[in-house]
Amino acid sequence: MSKPIELRPDETFVVNVGPQHPATHGVLRVKMRMDGEYIVEAETVIGYIHRMHEKMGELKTYPQFLMNLSRMDYLGAMGYCHGHVLCVEKAAGIEVPERAEYIRVIMVELNRIASHLFWFGAFVMDLGGFSPLMYALQDREYILDMMESVTGSRLTYCYFRFGGLYNDIDDEFIAAARRFIPRMRKSMAKYEKLVTGNVIFRKRLEGNAFLSKEVCRKYGASSAVARGSGINFDVRKNEPYSVYPEFNFDIPVFHECDSLARYNVRMAEIEQSLRIVEQALDKLPDGPIMPAKAPKIIKPNAGDYYQAVETARGSFGVRLVSDGGKTPYRLKLRSPTYSNMHLFDETCTGMMIMDALAFMGSLDLVIPEIDR
Amino acid sequence: MSLTLLNVIFAVVVAIAFAALNAAYLVWAERRGAGRIQRRPGPNINGPFGLFQPPLDGLKLMAKQLTIPGGADKILFVAAPVLSMFPAIMSFVTIPFSEMIVAHNMNVGLLMIFAFASSGSMALLFAGWSSRNKYAMMSAVRSVSQAVAYEIPMLITAITIVLMTGTMDLMEIVRQQGPSILHWNIFPLLTNSHNLLMPFSFLIFFTCTLAETNRAPFDLGEAESELVAGFHIEYGSMGFGLFFMAEYANIVIGSCLTTILFLGGWHPPLPFLGFIPGVVWFLLKIYILIATFIWIRWTFPRTTIYGLLNLSWKILIPISLFNLLLTAGLLKVF
Amino acid sequence: MSAELVLSSVIFFGLAVIIPVIMLLTAVFGPRSGGVAKNDAYESGIKHVVGMADQKFSVKFYLLAILFLIFDIEAVFMYPWAVSLRELGMFGFLEMVVFILLLLTGLIYILKKGVLNWR
Numbered sequence: 090m091s092k093p094i095e096l097r098p099d100e101t102f103v104v105n106v107g108p109q110h111p112a113t114h115g116v117l118r119v120k121m122r123m124d125g126e127y128i129v130e131a132e133t134v135i136g137y138i139h140r141m142h143e144k145m146g147e148l149k150t151y152p153q154f155l156m157n158l159s160r161m162d163y164l165g166a167m168g169y170c171h172g173h174v175l176c177v178e179k180a181a182g183i184e185v186p187e188r189a190e191y192i193r194v195i196m197v198e199l200n201r202i203a204s205h206l207f208w209f210g211a212f213v214m215d216l217g218g219f220s221p222l223m224y225a226l227q228d229r230e231y232i233l234d235m236m237e238s239v240t241g242s243r244l245t246y247c248y249f250r251f252g253g254l255y256n257d258i259d260d261e262f263i264a265a266a267r268r269f270i271p272r273m274r275k276s277m278a279k280y281e282k283l284v285t286g287n288v289i290f291r292k293r294l295e296g297n298a299f300l301s302k303e304v305c306r307k308y309g310a311s312s313a314v315a316r317g318s319g320i321n322f323d324v325r326k327n328e329p330y331s332v333y334p335e336f337n338f339d340i341p342v343f344h345e346c347d348s349l350a351r352y353n354v355r356m357a358e359i360e361q362s363l364r365i366v367e368q369a370l371d372k373l374p375d376g377p378i379m380p381a382k383a384p385k386i387i388k389p390n391a392g393d394y395y396q397a398v399e400t401a402r403g404s405f406g407v408r409l410v411s412d413g414g415k416t417p418y419r420l421k422l423r424s425p426t427y428s429n430m431h432l433f434d435e436t437c438t439g440m441m442i443m444d445a446l447a448f449m450g451s452l453d454l455v456i457p458e459i460d461r
Numbered sequence: 462m463s464l465t466l467l468n469v470i471f472a473v474v475v476a477i478a479f480a481a482l483n484a485a486y487l488v489w490a491e492r493r494g495a496g497r498i499q500r501r502p503g504p505n506i507n508g509p510f511g512l513f514q515p516p517l518d519g520l521k522l523m524a525k526q527l528t529i530p531g532g533a534d535k536i537l538f539v540a541a542p543v544l545s546m547f548p549a550i551m552s553f554v555t556i557p558f559s560e561m562i563v564a565h566n567m568n569v570g571l572l573m574i575f576a577f578a579s580s581g582s583m584a585l586l587f588a589g590w591s592s593r594n595k596y597a598m599m600s601a602v603r604s605v606s607q608a609v610a611y612e613i614p615m616l617i618t619a620i621t622i623v624l625m626t627g628t629m630d631l632m633e634i635v636r637q638q639g640p641s642i643l644h645w646n647i648f649p650l651l652t653n654s655h656n657l658l659m660p661f662s663f664l665i666f667f668t669c670t671l672a673e674t675n676r677a678p679f680d681l682g683e684a685e686s687e688l689v690a691g692f693h694i695e696y697g698s699m700g701f702g703l704f705f706m707a708e709y710a711n712i713v714i715g716s717c718l719t720t721i722l723f724l725g726g727w728h729p730p731l732p733f734l735g736f737i738p739g740v741v742w743f744l745l746k747i748y749i750l751i752a753t754f755i756w757i758r759w760t761f762p763r764t765t766i767y768g769l770l771n772l773s774w775k776i777l778i779p780i781s782l783f784n785l786l787l788t789a790g791l792l793k794v795f
Numbered sequence: 796m797s798a799e800l801v802l803s804s805v806i807f808f809g810l811a812v813i814i815p816v817i818m819l820l821t822a823v824f825g826p827r828s829g830g831v832a833k834n835d836a837y838e839s840g841i842k843h844v845v846g847m848a849d850q851k852f853s854v855k856f857y858l859l860a861i862l863f864l865i866f867d868i869e870a871v872f873m874y875p876w877a878v879s880l881r882e883l884g885m886f887g888f889l890e891m892v893v894f895i896l897l898l899l900t901g902l903i904y905i906l907k908k909g910v911l912n913w914r
Binding site for chain 2: 804806808810812814815816821824825826827828829833834835836837838839856859860862863866867870871873874877878880881888891892895898899902905906911
């Protein structure tokens with residue numbers, strides 16, 4: 090529950106940004122006490138689309154819960170599914186064929202690019218530039234078409250299975266992915282010219298919303314929010330999982346701590362994801378995509394398991410407490426934007442509303458993922 | 462008497478028709494242009510090239526309810542859209558489209574256009590204040606502070622033109638810019654002041670026009686990412702339609718004024734092209750300027766309110782004052 | 796003032812007012828429905844708006860408005876001067892130089908006072 094709004098005798102007044110507001114990209118509500126254009130204090134109110142995913146996880150069997158994960162974050166769904174299947178496989182001791190793991194990485198990285206592209210467009214739209222969204226969506230559409238041909242859905246995938254995958258990729262997909270990589274690099278050069286080099290864009294973001302390392306650590310920020318503040322943390326490098334150690338890629342880190350740094354991190358990450366996809370396509374081994382004797386009923390051993398993955402929005406964690414039954418005893422999903430968002434209240438105090446909403450855009454919030 | 466009266470009525474009707482037609486069809490042009498820029502078709506279903514879209518939109522808006530919010534100041538709320546459209550139409554009285562086509566020429570035409578243009582910001586203030594909506598209120602305050610900040614450099618830049626021509630009569634200002642492109646006020650060499658800063662003056666004036674008409678990148682009043690829709694947030698139906706049309710009518714006036722003051726009005730760029738009627742050249746020039754407006758809008762992100770005000774108060778006003786002094790000095794020295 | 800001028804002004808003025816008003820007739824012909832939520836001011840989907848919008852606003856903007864008044868009146872004052880500079884000659888020019896320098900000094904004073912500092 091949020092605090093009730095009080096009327097004060099001074100010049101301040103309360104403005105509700107959200108739940109139905111174009112800047113929040115969903116049903117987030119921010120109560121801002123304003124003094125003219127300045128924000129005196131802000132309070133984020135969440136929970137408008139809370140769907141009890143964690144409770145559903147406790148009530149449903151493991152395969153039944155698979156499709157819930159992609160409903161958590163509809164822009165970068167693959168990463169969340171990846172975290173969940175990895176955790177359950179760890180708990181149940183299921184071996185995953187190498188080919189399946191490679192395809193998972195390709196899918197997750199392509200989805201990360203799609204997610205960053207959408208963020209890029211929406212972020213520039215938050216700043217008032219509408220056209221880059223259309224260009225970004227066109228590139229994203231290419232990825233979604235590719236994904237649809239293999240997984241059967243465009244946004245909320247249910248592609249990963251415990252032990253492997255639902256469907257193998259074909260030559261057509263590989264050819265499309267290979268065509269996509271140079272196309273995306275060309276687009277990136279275009280975005281660089283159109284947006285990154287734009288003087289208004291730079292002026293608005295340089296020095297906007299300084300986030301120190303300490304603040305990031307205090308709130309448990311991850312993804313580009315932390316890496317834009319000089320914290321070199323990425324689950325793919327720091328706690329390697331899946332087949333990521335086999336690939337050669339960098340973690341972009343910027344030390345300016347402002348919104349431009351966060352923007353730069355995400356744009357650089359697109360290039361790194363392209364590198365991973367390129368290498369994974371080159372190294373893709375042959376073989377089955379499901380283990381020979383995959384268990385029909387998933388019954389993990391009793392115990393407490395945790396698996397973190399790096400999704401497009403940061404470090405996503407699945408904690409699974411099992412009592413050996415068909416359903417988990419407790420399932421906790423650590424959503425990265427939940428931590429990233431709570432930076433907002435503290436940091437936006439004293440900022441102007443335009444800058445604050447540019448800052449909110451740079452956090453890359455996806456509200457269903459916060460509310461779960 | 463009766464013949465003159467007929468002439469006057471004819472000119473008035475033509476001017477108003479021009480204003481209304483432009484206001485409606487610039488929406489279409491803007492949406493098609495945005496479509497081109499964003500690699501999508503834009504409106505293309507209703508009629509050839511979607512040309513029936515604006516009248517159909519108008520009909521649709523008229524069939525809607527004009528909701529007045531509970532706490533609103535009803536009189537001001539209804540008056541605001543009328544007040545925003547009214548100066549836009551009135552300004553067309555004195556704009557000379559060619560040597561022949563002008564509804565009513567006045568010897569203080571320039572001053573009259575500025576007077577009406579600045580009363581447009583009153584409508585924004587009324588709309589924002591009477592809605593009793595916090596976004597609208599913030600937007601009204603922003604729009605007005607923006608409009609007044611950019612009016613000053615605009616006025617001062619126009620003074621340099623008045624200095625050079627010695628008149629506020631728009632016809633006379635254009636007449637002095639003939640016969641070729643080298644005599645236009647934007648190019649300083651053959652005009653009587655030889656002021657090399659005139660191209661900058663043109664840029665200042667154009668920037669101010671962008672800001673005065675609330676166009677991107679200066680559309681702070683309508684910043685949809687924080688103020689949702691700005692001062693017209695509570696308006697539906699034709700109330701919104703009038704604001705929308707007024708915005709485009711203001712763009713046309715801004716382009717006309719820029720063309721008259723800097724780009725030689727109805728004069729062709731080269732004397733031997735004089736066989737093409739002046740009005741064609743005039744329309745060509747204003748539509749090039751309007752296309753630039755649209756192009757800028759779909760390319761740039763929005764500035765901030767402090768960036769906007771600083772640009773005016775700290776850069777444009779000192780430069781235009783300096784330019785004014787320089788022009789006056791050059792006129793006296795040479 | 797000639798009769799034509801008066802007449803044309805009246806016609807134009809009348810048309811310029813009447814046309815927008817005709818468009819607002821939609822208030823008469825359009826549908827009419829209401830309700831507590833529909834008549835509320837929009838505030839991002841919050842049902843009952845808290846606090847009024849017609850209240851005291853940041854003083855910064857009033858300062859800007861007053862500054863504008865000063866500069867706008869000065870600018871309008873320059874127009875007659877600009878038209879008749881040729882007749883006024885050197886004296887008129889020098890007088891305006893002094894005037895504009897005073898104005899610029901005022902602007903610099905305002906800037907130094909930090910009226911326009913936003914961050």
